[in-house]
Amino acid sequence: MNNPIRRIAHLDMDAFYASVELLRYPELLGKAVVIGGRSVHQPVMREDGTREFAKLRDYVGRGVITTSTYEARALGVFSAMGMMKAAQLAPEAVLLPVDFDSYRHYSRLFKKAVASIAPLIEDRGIDEIYIDLSEHDEETRALATRIKTAVSEATGLSCSIGVAPNKLLAKICSDLEKPNGLTIIGMDDVSMRIWPLPARKINGIGPKAAEKLTTLGILTVGDLAKADAGLLQDHFGRSYSAWLGNVAQGIDDRPVSTSSEPKSISRETTFERDLHARQDREKLSGIFTSLCARVADDLHRKGYVGRTIGIKLRYADFSTVTRDVTLASSTADAATIRQAAGECLRRVPLEQRLRLLGVRVGALSKPGSMDDMQEEIQGELFLAQPSDDRA
Structure with missing residues (x-):
């Protein structure tokens, strides 16, 4: 009996923390919203029934951005950025406190919805999972669309899904058409869809490695795929250079680990x-x-x-x-x-x-x-x- 063709999905909730807050405060839809910091004031209800929100410009003290809406990201404000720097870029952005209890609640909801359709799940954190779809008979796009619909109905939130022959490619793909995206590729699509991307898009190539690749004239995944193996080994060592060569070709044999035991x-x-x-x-x-x-x-x-x-x-x-x-x-x-x-x-x-x-x-x-x-x-x-x- 032939083994089924591997179909691995990576599901990533879209701007998860921010999206949960927009469910609570729908009047902020379409606005630059930032979540994070320390001792941030809760919104105050005015006498006319509208809410008064804290603004990023008024924040004082230490702290970093936990997440931001896509509108805030368009202004250059991203997660892990210092609050003071973010205030310079987007002073009028609405500032909300972090509510991890609420985020964990919606995390459980979306994972339960996915498990009702495709139970082979690897939990990667509060807002992302890998799903092994290999044993399903349903056509890939229809199955992935059904999962997206189930998540939306259970939470009121959108997600983006990438489906590919392995975890490496699936994770890259889930980010290609955000928000609310669905990207499906096979190994034959690697040269067309993956090689033009910046090398740093590969999970595992951090800022330091990306900077070193740039000094070598290696800017894209395609550049990395065509790079001389000896050159890579001279600069990155035997083990990491071998890994770079494999991932640039879209090769990744890691299984979807369905164990829920924490490491x-x-x-x-x-x-x-x-x-x-x-x-x-x-x-x-x-x-x-x-x-x-x-x-x-x-x-x-x-x-x-x-x-x-x-x-x-x-x-x-x-x-x-x-x-x-x-x-x-x-x-x-x-x-x-x-x-x-x-x-x-x-x-x-x-x-x-x-x-x-x-x-x-x-x-x-x-x-x-x-x-x-x-x-x-x-x-x-x-x-x-x-x-x-x-x-």
């Missing part, structure tokens, strides 16, 4: 002002301990233990470092997490001021599972080793 649990916080490791030691220590306690609480609440403890630091210049350590056995104990995270912290430079601190626990398992018991046995064996060769 890690983390907590992080961005400070109101940059903190210094020595001058603000007491404050940083309290924040650090609180993050470890909150991660431990999350582990207990979700029923996990973890073996890899890590930290994340973002400096005042926005550069970021991470460190982690693997324990002999898994844990969900706050004190143990704090001690291991502290070891990681001692391995990073602390001369610069800090703007963000995070703690992560990975290599998760369920207490009493085979993985957990195996780790416990290995830990006991490790601890039981004699300190020298004496009998």
